Amino acid sequence: MFLIVLRAIYFLVCASAVAAFVHPSNKPPSIIEGHEIVAFLLIMLITQVGTLVDVFIPRKRVEVISAVYFGLLIGVLLSYLMVQAINPVFASMKSMEAYRGGIVMVLTLMITYFSTSLLVQTRDDFRFVIPYVEFARELKGIRPLILDSSALIDGRIADVVETKILDSKMIVPDFVLKEVQDIADSQDKNRRIRGRRGLEVLAKLQQMPHAEVSVYDTKKKEVDFRGLTVDQRLVELGKDLNGRIVTSDFNLNRVAAVQGVEVINLNDVASSLRPRYLPGDPLKVRVIREGEGPGQGVGYLDDGTMVVCEQARELIGKEIETTVTSVLQSSTGRMIFARPNSVTPRA
Numbered sequence: 001m002f003l004i005v006l007r008a009i010y011f012l013v014c015a016s017a018v019a020a021f022v023h024p025s026n027k028p029p030s031i032i033e034g035h036e037i038v039a040f041l042l043i044m045l046i047t048q049v050g051t052l053v054d055v056f057i058p059r060k061r062v063e064v065i066s067a068v069y070f071g072l073l074i075g076v077l078l079s080y081l082m083v084q085a086i087n088p089v090f091a092s093m094k095s096m097e098a099y100r101g102g103i104v105m106v107l108t109l110m111i112t113y114f115s116t117s118l119l120v121q122t123r124d125d126f127r128f129v130i131p132y133v134e135f136a137r138e139l140k141g142i143r144p145l146i147l148d149s150s151a152l153i154d155g156r157i158a159d160v161v162e163t164k165i166l167d168s169k170m171i172v173p174d175f176v177l178k179e180v181q182d183i184a185d186s187q188d189k190n191r192r193i194r195g196r197r198g199l200e201v202l203a204k205l206q207q208m209p210h211a212e213v214s215v216y217d218t219k220k221k222e223v224d225f226r227g228l229t230v231d232q233r234l235v236e237l238g239k240d241l242n243g244r245i246v247t248s249d250f251n252l253n254r255v256a257a258v259q260g261v262e263v264i265n266l267n268d269v270a271s272s273l274r275p276r277y278l279p280g281d282p283l284k285v286r287v288i289r290e291g292e293g294p295g296q297g298v299g300y301l302d303d304g305t306m307v308v309c310e311q312a313r314e315l316i317g318k319e320i321e322t323t324v325t326s327v328l329q330s331s332t333g334r335m336i337f338a339r340p341n342s343v344t345p346r347a
Contacts, residue, residue, distance in 0.1 A: 003117070006068075007051050010113050014047040017105055029098040043102065050110045054117050071116030078115065079108040144243040145170045145264070146216075148234055149179045151246045152198035156266050161211050171216040171243070172202060175233055235261050277324045283338055286319040287312050307336045315340065 021043070022028050022036045032039040083104050090100050145168050151157050152172070160166065180202070184195030205213045218237065228236065231252045238245050238261035245256055248266040256263045277283060285307045287297035297312030309315070309322055322338035 003121075006116065007054075010051065010109075011048065014044060014109055017109065018043045018047070021102055021105060029102070031098075043106065047106055047109055050113050050117075054114075068116055068119075071119040072112060074119075075112030075115035076108070079104075079111040082107055082111065144168055144241055146234060146238055146241070146243045146245045147172050147176065148245060148247045148249065148252060149176050149183070149198060149230070150249040150252070151266060152176075152180055152201050153183075153194045154248045154266055155197060155201045156248075156270065157246060158201050158204050158208075160266075160269065161205060161208060164210055166211070169212045169214070170205065170246075171214055171241075173216045173218050173233065173237055175218060175230060177202070177215055179230055231255055235259050238262075277327060277336055279324055279326055281324045282341075283307065283322050283324050283336070284319060285309065285322060285338070287315045287317065289316065301336075305334050305336060307338055310337070310339050312340050 018040055020026060022032055022039045024033070024036070028036070028039070086103075090096050145166065147157065147170055161170075180195055180198040182195070183191050184199055186192050186195060202213070205211055216237075218233070231249075232255075234245055234247075234252065235256050237243070238256065239259070244262040244264055245252065246264045246266065247253060250265075250267075253263045253265050285299035285301065287299045287309055289298050290296065290313050291298045291308050293308075293310075295311045295313050297309045297314075297316055299307045299309065301307060307322070309320070310325070312320065312322075321341045323341055324336055324338050326337045328335040328337070
């Protein structure tokens with residue numbers, strides 16, 4: 001909405017400045033005399049080219065007041081430097097002197113508008129232009145995580161957050177919260193249980209001191225969600241916020257990926273964190289020392305994982321083929337228990 005107001009103000013300012021420039025009382029260039037209306041329309045068309053270009057540039061956000069303030073300052077400064085740079089051109093070409101006022105006016109208006117519009121549409125990138133100056137951020141972390149209803153009902157997101165591996169802000173759109181509430185109020189018992197679980201997971205996330213979770217009010221956004229499904233709204237919100245969607249819904253994963261929105265699928269995360277070796281898998285390891293238990297030999301994988309081989313004390317120094325019998329995973333690390341293939345297990 002603010003960009004619409006800015007463009008309207010820019011149009012009115014341009015119209016006022018151009019009208020004053022071509023008015024006979026201000027002694028415009030001789031080429032304009034008798035053609036004031038044509039000159040007015042032509043110069044206005046030139047100034048509004050900036051608006052047409054700006055409409056087709058993807059919109060981003062920043063603190064509006066600060067953006068306008070810095071945009072005006074930078075725009076005026078750049079236009080002043082531009083005028084100083086082209087002064088020698090006017091000095092060397094006397095025929096251009098009559099057009100100097102109009103050219104300076106158009107440059108000043110367009111550069112100031114572009115500077116203001118650019119800062120209105122950017123958020124964190126401004127700190128790279130002027131070091132140590134950064135507008136207040138709406139969201140913590142690099143990119144926000146947008147939770148959908150399946151992620152809340154699934155519940156594993158709470159376990160992941162408890163590990164403190166995530167530092168991005170997590171947001172739950174208001175339409176997702178409404179969907180979970182509708183499921184919790186369902187007449188079907190199973191759906192009601194799933195919905196209440198989703199609400200409990202959300203409450204648990206909000207109570208975690210190291211996590212930043214909030215319900216996001218999409219009514220304040222300029223994106224029109226009317227007539228869209230929940231999945232489509234999530235995709236549009238992901239584009240608007242440059243965020244990543246957290247879900248366990250395979251269909252949403254595919255739809256978002258097609259439209260260029262990144263998705264964190266909880267099922268993929270769980271699959272990537274499962275043990276590399278499962279009971280029954282073959283494993284080749286070099287036994288390098290004795291184990292603590294009777295007859296045990298100990299070896300290590302390339303990543304440092306300890307492999308305890310039963311009945312392998314006499315095989316120290318050799319690389320042997322084994323079969324994984326069990327895997328122990330804890331917060332201190334992972335340990336694999338195996339049995340040499342050449343040794344018959346004891347009864």
